[in-house]
Amino acid sequence: MADDKSKRGGADRGRVSASEGYEVAYFAKKHGISTEDAKRIIKTHGPDRDACDKAANRMK
Numbered sequence: 001m002a003d004d005k006s007k008r009g010g011a012d013r014g015r016v017s018a019s020e021g022y023e024v025a026y027f028a029k030k031h032g033i034s035t036e037d038a039k040r041i042i043k044t045h046g047p048d049r050d051a052c053d054k055a056a057n058r059m060k
Helices: 021-031 035-045 049-059
Strands: none
Touching: 021 035, 021 049, 035 049
16 A cells, blocks of 8 residues: 555655755855855844845845
8 A cells, every 4th residue: 555645744845954955065055155145144134035045135
Protein backbone atom coordinates (compact mmCIF):
# COMPACT_ATOMS: atom_id res chain seq x y z
CA MET A 1 0.00 0.00 0.00
CA ALA A 2 1.27 3.49 -0.81
CA ASP A 3 2.10 6.00 1.88
CA ASP A 4 -0.57 8.58 2.69
CA LYS A 5 1.03 11.81 1.44
CA SER A 6 -1.62 13.98 3.10
CA LYS A 7 -0.19 13.28 6.56
CA ARG A 8 3.26 14.66 5.93
CA GLY A 9 4.60 17.61 7.89
CA GLY A 10 5.51 19.59 4.78
CA ALA A 11 8.70 21.33 3.72
CA ASP A 12 10.09 24.52 5.20
CA ARG A 13 11.21 25.98 1.90
CA GLY A 14 9.58 29.29 2.77
CA ARG A 15 11.83 29.75 5.80
CA VAL A 16 15.50 30.53 6.35
CA SER A 17 17.27 29.27 9.46
CA ALA A 18 19.96 31.51 10.89
CA SER A 19 21.10 28.69 13.17
CA GLU A 20 22.04 26.45 10.23
CA GLY A 21 25.40 27.52 8.82
CA TYR A 22 24.83 25.91 5.44
CA GLU A 23 21.56 27.82 4.96
CA VAL A 24 23.20 31.13 5.82
CA ALA A 25 26.12 30.35 3.49
CA TYR A 26 23.73 29.41 0.66
CA PHE A 27 21.65 32.56 1.19
CA ALA A 28 24.78 34.74 1.19
CA LYS A 29 26.18 33.11 -1.95
CA LYS A 30 22.83 33.30 -3.74
CA HIS A 31 22.67 37.06 -3.20
CA GLY A 32 26.38 37.84 -3.41
CA ILE A 33 26.60 39.21 0.12
CA SER A 34 28.74 38.36 3.13
CA THR A 35 27.61 35.78 5.66
CA GLU A 36 27.50 38.51 8.32
CA ASP A 37 25.10 40.54 6.16
CA ALA A 38 23.02 37.41 5.57
CA LYS A 39 22.81 36.71 9.32
CA ARG A 40 21.81 40.32 9.99
CA ILE A 41 19.07 40.19 7.34
CA ILE A 42 17.68 36.92 8.69
CA LYS A 43 17.75 38.26 12.26
CA THR A 44 16.04 41.51 11.23
CA HIS A 45 13.36 40.05 8.93
CA GLY A 46 12.85 36.70 10.61
CA PRO A 47 12.80 33.32 8.86
CA ASP A 48 10.43 34.46 6.06
CA ARG A 49 12.39 33.68 2.88
CA ASP A 50 10.46 36.17 0.72
CA ALA A 51 11.13 39.06 3.11
CA CYS A 52 14.79 38.11 3.40
CA ASP A 53 15.17 37.81 -0.38
CA LYS A 54 13.67 41.27 -0.87
CA ALA A 55 15.97 42.77 1.77
CA ALA A 56 19.04 41.14 0.20
CA ASN A 57 18.05 42.40 -3.24
CA ARG A 58 17.81 45.95 -1.87
CA MET A 59 21.45 45.67 -0.75
CA LYS A 60 22.68 45.12 -4.31
